[in-house]
Amino acid sequence: MHETGVCRSIVETVERFALAGHAKRVKTVRIKLGEVHDVVPEILVGAFEWMARGTVAEGAEMVIERIPFTVKCELCGEVYRLDVHDERTWDCPACHQRAYHLHTGREFLIDAIEIENYAPGETDDSASRLERLQAERRRSASDLAVSGRRPAGAPSVPLTGRAAAAHPLQPTSAPARHECKLNAM
Numbered sequence: 001m002h003e004t005g006v007c008r009s010i011v012e013t014v015e016r017f018a019l020a021g022h023a024k025r026v027k028t029v030r031i032k033l034g035e036v037h038d039v040v041p042e043i044l045v046g047a048f049e050w051m052a053r054g055t056v057a058e059g060a061e062m063v064i065e066r067i068p069f070t071v072k073c074e075l076c077g078e079v080y081r082l083d084v085h086d087e088r089t090w091d092c093p094a095c096h097q098r099a100y101h102l103h104t105g106r107e108f109l110i111d112a113i114e115i116e117n118y119a120p121g122e123t124d125d126s127a128s129r130l131e132r133l134q135a136e137r138r139r140s141a142s143d144l145a146v147s148g149r150r151p152a153g154a155p156s157v158p159l160t161g162r163a164a165a166a167h168p169l170q171p172t173s174a175p176a177r178h179e180c181k182l183n184a185m
């Protein structure tokens with residue numbers, strides 16, 4: 001499904017950004033989504049909630065702003081909404097000609113990531129989590145290259161239901177050292 005692939009890269013980008021910014025957790029991820037894109041916002045939100053589990057972005061709210069499909073008249077500069085299914089909307093309402101290019105609606109980007117930082121006195125482990133994340137990604141990439149299979153621990157992506165096992169990125173006390181050994185394999 002289109003949304004899950006897109007969502008995976010959103011979660012990865014949010015994680016890298018948040019941990020590099022010493023985030024304790026991510027509060028909100030704001031997405032701009034143009035109407036041209038064949039992405040269902042509800043499915044994207046559901047996929048994000050699921051894929052963010054066990055990461056610094058777990059529990060973050062995804063807010064999607066739909067950007068309307070508009071075109072700009074090449075003759076007079078008028079910007080207007082166009083419905084591809086309704087030819088009556090294709091002519092410029094100002095000069096009544098039909099010469100336009102896409103103005104808005106192609107956007108698909110992370111507009112803002114709002115994070116919560118550690119309070120003074122709290123242990124900031126974001127740097128070590130970022131390191132683990134990068135090591136995990138490298139290992140996943142090499143696993144994929146060798147076996148061509150999904151790396152162990154990377155689940156297929158149902159849009160409902162709970163993750164069965166703790167995500168390897170979940171910060172825990174003991175396994176950090178253990179994971180270094182794994183990395184060296």
Ligand SMILES: [Zn+2]
Nearest residue numbers: 073076092095
């Ligand atoms: Zn015009």
